[in-house]
Amino acid sequence: MDLFDYTSKQNQETRGPLAARMRPQTIDDIVGQSSIVGEGTLLRRAIEADRLTPMIFYGPPGTGKTTLAKVIANSTSAWFEQLNAVTSGVNEIRDVVKKANDRKKYEGERTILFIDEIHRFNKSQQDALLPFVEDGTIVLIGATTENPMFEVNDALLSRARLFHLEPHSDEDIRTIIQQALKDKERGFGEYDIDLKEEAEDHLVGVANGDARTALNAIELAVLTTDPDDDDVIRIDIETAEESIQQRVLQYDKQGDNHYDTVSAFIKSIRGSDPDATLYWLAKMIYAGEDPKFIARRLYVHAAEDIGLADPNALLIAQAAADAVDFIGLPEARIPLAEAALYLATAPKSNAVISGIDYALEKVKNEATGAVPAHLKDAHYKGAKTLGHGQGYLYPHHYENHYVPQQYLPDQHVGRSFYAPSDNGYEKTVRKRLDYFHKRKQRESTASPKNKG
Numbered sequence: 001m002d003l004f005d006y007t008s009k010q011n012q013e014t015r016g017p018l019a020a021r022m023r024p025q026t027i028d029d030i031v032g033q034s035s036i037v038g039e040g041t042l043l044r045r046a047i048e049a050d051r052l053t054p055m056i057f058y059g060p061p062g063t064g065k066t067t068l069a070k071v072i073a074n075s076t077s078a079w080f081e082q083l084n085a086v087t088s089g090v091n092e093i094r095d096v097v098k099k100a101n102d103r104k105k106y107e108g109e110r111t112i113l114f115i116d117e118i119h120r121f122n123k124s125q126q127d128a129l130l131p132f133v134e135d136g137t138i139v140l141i142g143a144t145t146e147n148p149m150f151e152v153n154d155a156l157l158s159r160a161r162l163f164h165l166e167p168h169s170d171e172d173i174r175t176i177i178q179q180a181l182k183d184k185e186r187g188f189g190e191y192d193i194d195l196k197e198e199a200e201d202h203l204v205g206v207a208n209g210d211a212r213t214a215l216n217a218i219e220l221a222v223l224t225t226d227p228d229d230d231d232v233i234r235i236d237i238e239t240a241e242e243s244i245q246q247r248v249l250q251y252d253k254q255g256d257n258h259y260d261t262v263s264a265f266i267k268s269i270r271g272s273d274p275d276a277t278l279y280w281l282a283k284m285i286y287a288g289e290d291p292k293f294i295a296r297r298l299y300v301h302a303a304e305d306i307g308l309a310d311p312n313a314l315l316i317a318q319a320a321a322d323a324v325d326f327i328g329l330p331e332a333r334i335p336l337a338e339a340a341l342y343l344a345t346a347p348k349s350n351a352v353i354s355g356i357d358y359a360l361e362k363v364k365n366e367a368t369g370a371v372p373a374h375l376k377d378a379h380y381k382g383a384k385t386l387g388h389g390q391g392y393l394y395p396h397h398y399e400n401h402y403v404p405q406q407y408l409p410d411q412h413v414g415r416s417f418y419a420p421s422d423n424g425y426e427k428t429v430r431k432r433l434d435y436f437h438k439r440k441q442r443e444s445t446a447s448p449k450n451k452g
């Protein structure tokens with residue numbers, strides 16, 4: 001059996017690569033994505049009732065956007081047209097629209113227009129579609145890997161329903177691989193294939209929720225492995241690695257290694273070691289860690305380990321999180337690295353987390369303190385008669401916009417939750433608090449009763 005001879009395989013020669021052959025044909029064939037196509041969902045009902053309205057599928061590659069459009073094409077009574085925004089321009093749009101118009105006028109038939117990679121259309125191309133989406137000449141279905149909030153015209157967006165496809169779960173990718181191995185017509189069911197567990201785990205891990213990547217890799221692995229003497233194609237870890245072109249890292253998204261690596265990354269930041277920070281970051285990226293997960297860790301640790309020693313850290317972590325959303329990998333590795341390096345080299349303080357956790361402990365374990373009368377809301381009618389807000393001192397009326405007065409509940413007066421470090425900006429904060437402290441001592445006679 002010559003596995004390289006594609007054309008000799010009855011079920012493979014004419015229908016292209018495995019991923020295309022295995023593409024689900026009906027909504028029931030779709031694996032996962034239950035929040036979008038599960039029983040009772042809006043989209044499933046719309047497809048089943050053939051009452052389709054404009055929609056945009058947004059999600060990473062290989063999550064089934066084109067698949068959904070094809071399922072709709074198979075099930076609708078409407079005419080189905082397809083354009084790819086990379087290769088089509090305004091002329092193609094006009095052409096499709098004209099035909100759709102004729103169909104509507106003369107045959108009363110609707111046209112569904114599927115535009116793959118709709119974000120690649122520029123503004124005027126998207127504008128050209130608008131009137132025809134609006135008057136119902138075409139029912140637009142767009143697919144995009146980019147956040148449509150940025151890449152699709154507001155006017156189009158407001159007329160379309162947005163469906164967000166998540167990366168497939170590891171379990172779903174496993175199911176998709178197994179289906180391909182078993183399917184006798186469209187997959188490799190005619191072959192005796194022994195996909196080793198380790199090899200499958202590797203493919204699932206590196207595919208990272210992208211079904212096409214997983215199917216392409218399994219196809220390559222099968223087609224490049226000679227059967228052994230028992231006519232079994234054995235796919236081991238080395239073949240899986242070569243097929244998906246990534247080395248196996250000692251990294252498992254669910255397992256200990258994942259947490260150990262994240263832990264090493266965070267500790268390197270906290271320990272102000274930029275080199276180790278970059279190393280662990282690179283390991284996470286290479287192993288297919290979700291960049292949003294990394295960005296969320298940076299966010300938390302900007303506040304936890306740097307805090308007011310450099311308040312910019314939080315903003316830079318936020319910018320990196322936005323960048324991950326906006327541009328995705330591989331480019332997002334750069335802003336992620338910049339933010340991680342900023343945190344690793346910034347002055348450190350844990351005063352924020354210590355402060356809030358200490359305060360939370362008090363709130364949780366001790367009776368809630370009453371709000372002192374002079375701090376109570378004094379805006380509503382009758383507040384005055386209750387004495388609310390009376391005796392409150394307005395700080396801006398005092399020297400340096402400060403006046404000592406009681407803000408904590410009675411039982412906590414004198415307690416300190418926030419202890420600024422001597423690092424970075426917090427040094428300035430500390431000096432200011434020292435000054436307030438001195439003023440407090442000096443003006444200890446100042447009380448709501450004899451001031452203001």
Ligand SMILES: Nc1ncnc2c1ncn2[C@@H]1O[C@H](COP(=O)(O)OP(=O)(O)OP(=O)(O)O)[C@@H](O)[C@H]1O
Pocket residue numbers: 018019020021022023024029030031032033059060061062063064065066067068143144145176211212215
């Ligand atoms: N939910 C699914 N169930 C079963 N197979 C799937 C599913 N989603 C994707 N696949 C498989 O992955 C292949 C690629 O999916 P599809 O072309 O729909 O992805 P896409 O989201 O449009 O990707 P891209 O953005 O790269 O165009 C399909 O041909 C199919 O074999």
